[in-house]
Amino acid sequence: TGIGIPKNNLDAIFDDFFTHGKKNSSGLGLPFCKKVITAFGGVISCQSKLGEWTEFTILLPKIDSKSVNKLKYELMSKKRLLYIGDNNSDVFELQKNSFSHGYNFNTTSPFKLIDMSLDQVDMIIVNLDSYTEHDYYFSKLQDKLALLTTKVLYLYREPKAINLILNEKINYKLINASKIENDFTDHICRFFFIHFNNPKSTPRSTTETKSILLVDDNMSLRMYTGILLQRSGFHVIHAENGINALKSLELSQVDLIMIDLEMPLMGGLEATKQIRSNKRYESHKNTPIICFSASLDEKQQQELSKVGMNGFIFKPATKEQIFSSIERFIN
Template sequence: MSIKQRITSAYRYIEPNLFFIGLFGSIGFPAYYFIWTYLFPQPYENLPLRLVCAFLFLPFAIKSYMPSLFSRYKEKHFVFSICFCLPFFFCYMMIRNEWTVEWIMSFMAAIFLSIIIIYDWLLILIFTTIAAFSAAVLGYMSMSNIGIGFHYSYLVVFSFSYLTGICFNYRNRIEIESKQLFSRSFSSGIAHEMRNPLGALYASQEVLLELLPETLTDDPQQHRLISNAEIHKLRDIIQDNISIINNGHSTINLLLSSIDSQKISPHSFHYLSIHDVVNNALNVYGYQQKSDRALVFFQINTDNLFFGNDILLRYVFFNLLKNSFYYKDKPNFKIIISVYSKKNETIISIKDYGKGIPSSLIKNIFTEYYTSGKKNNTGLGLSFCKKVINAFAGSIECYSTENISTTFIIRLPMITSPIIDKIQYDLMSTKKILFLGNQPQQLIDINHLAFFYNFKLHSKKTLNYDIIDIDNNNYDCIIIDLTSIESNLLTKLYNHIATTTIQVIFIRHKDDVKKLILSKTHQPYLFEYNHVDELQKKLTTQIFTKKTSHNISLKTICSTKAKIMIVDDNISLRLYSGILLKNAGYDVIEADNGRTALTYLQESTIDLILMDSQMPIMSGIDATKEIRTNRQYSSHKDVPIICYSGSLDEEHREHLMHIGVTDFLLKPSSKTILLNTVHKWLND
């Protein structure tokens, strides 16, 4: 990087703070003349020199009002002003004041300020050297002997101040740039990856327009009626589109929620089948042509589990497939994906017979923003893939022979490896677990595990237990002692959490007199308790086994229709949700803001409210506060209020629950999630 480029970079870095620098400089230089002249008199002062410094700093404070001609020279003015007013001025004044303590300290302060303002170590070294040398020459011309009061130990102090300041500021700058780079990489990566599903959606919409007649008429001279076969084809296309949208939506949500301090957080990791994830990725990938799927061959000897996230690994495969298909026009092109085990790791090989990569370039392919041989490529995909695989405690390598093939090797540790145990141990400290039971020994053992893993443990007696507590505490797992719970409470409890991803463990002793008959849906969660070590293994396995929510049958609807109010300013979402709820047998009332909703509540009885959190006129948050606290709506004080939101972090969820929100739905929610959530709260 040239000196000019370094100056430009330094100016852009500090530009947002130039106003404050200019303000303090233009006021501070004249002000300190009176301090050092009258309050704490020094041997030498120079008001004209201070006024020159103030004049140089003034354009920083009024840069918005400077003439356009000034913008051509603003960077040069910036560097000259900082160097003249800080190292030069303070060094010269220190020499003229015969190296007094006050001016030695002031010169050290000037060094630190110049380092903070101009973070580039080379610029500081060059301009500080020039400024100090110029100050020494001017001092010598003014007083001939510049060594009065000087001691060589000062050079040690100044050098230490300079070097430590440079090191700390440089390290801080590197950290800032790293965060900025990661943010740009991540956001660009999401945008880049969404091109694929958006392209697929665009193509399918073209097909829909082609299949749909402009009018429904049987006049042969006009457009024909649509056939049953075409209706089925339209429905298939729409189903495919919904799948594409859901995949894209889940990918974005997962990627956004997985990022923590410039790394991928393992909080969403579970035990997953490599076969299932790879097979799903190959099935949902947006091939440009249907024939492209036949170019991919998948072979697996033994299916293994890995500890990670299916959406993130699918993201990796999408990137590798996209890169491979870039050269699909090459003769005999194909992609072979192989999975096999070796020692304590699972190896995934993705080999394409495309153009290949020159050996001199392979070392750079995982570097951010590096790209070779591809137009309109950001160079972000492979660097993020490496972050994903590293987060899985694995590694990714590339081997290539130019004009023959390229092979990516992904190595993932077995779930029994020590490094996975370490990740799971750290994750357990973030979990919240509920124990329902009355037996002291079980509680002692579970408390022992809570101490070992540092997870949050809540224990409750099953007598008079209120299942609403589950929603208020966001448990990750519920351990239930079957000898302490009645069948009706067990059924009610399980139905309540069936639509969630909360894990359940049912504890039963071999010698229990009381036997509860468990249904087939309960059986996978049954655990016969003998020793705390077995409970520990069952708990960690259950916590990290991905649970899919159980779909409750909604065919039987109560003869007395429940009335649901949808409150949202988005007419499309009201229409979508309203149709689904009406088809499920509910009465639906719509409102476009919180104030309209409150008016409806005064006129009719509502059984459940679907409320958007942000709306014009009155938000869902304000409307919820009114419903929960205003006596005017006392008849709806306990009505379930389900909040719609585009994104909800933990802090936001807790705030909304504190003001009275009952449950949450992310927009857009699928038909199954919407109906299951509504059904759950209307049948509790």
């Protein structure tokens, strides 16, 4: 259901920078979707009846099809893997595997304090057996890994290795290497394409961490930003428009509000005016508010300041830009 799309616009909605009926939009959302879907060998199409409905159809090849396997091998040549450990047989197998599958492979000593840029790596394999008697080095390594969203694959063979305390902020998967010994290299390749959902991670209570209200009608951007914030220890509350954001503020106390400018039902400007002036939101009268926007001219920036917004971030923002803005308002 919805407002629908005019028939003469249907052929253009997947074109770069095409926009219709929404201010400050970049016209990159649907073209980006099409590029991603096409890259996976799929197709996306749209049908719509003005004033009544819009329907998008996405067709993707099966996960175990020849076309998907071909794509995986092509993608492997762009992957980067770092092995941290002192098991020579692992290093040999991974080195051999990298030659046959084309991914970039590096290794480093577990007893060297890592100074390389770990966020430039697609997956990090850590041999836990190397750290069973070296808590200091493992603690220093985990401090670095906790700042990343990079996949971390913890391998172990010795039972005592699983007694090491693993930082829950790290995006990790714990694997008994002896169980994949016969198919070691194939398993490693599969882990490049598997989502790591850390079962040991538990959300921190709001008394232990800061809460951020994330308001955006673009669900994919909102979820991506929310994941980054959660992995950095923040409690995240989601809302898809200004009205739902105000409802959330009546139910929860938050330390920071990040809000989109243009949204259906109620945008960021109107929501901010309500927060700053309506007594129903008195407890959040001075809560910092950061605006999300695709573009802002000088006049619009002044308007944001007048209604009580404390700063702004241009979309799409990098991880560094997001956390740099947050650190200005949350210690």
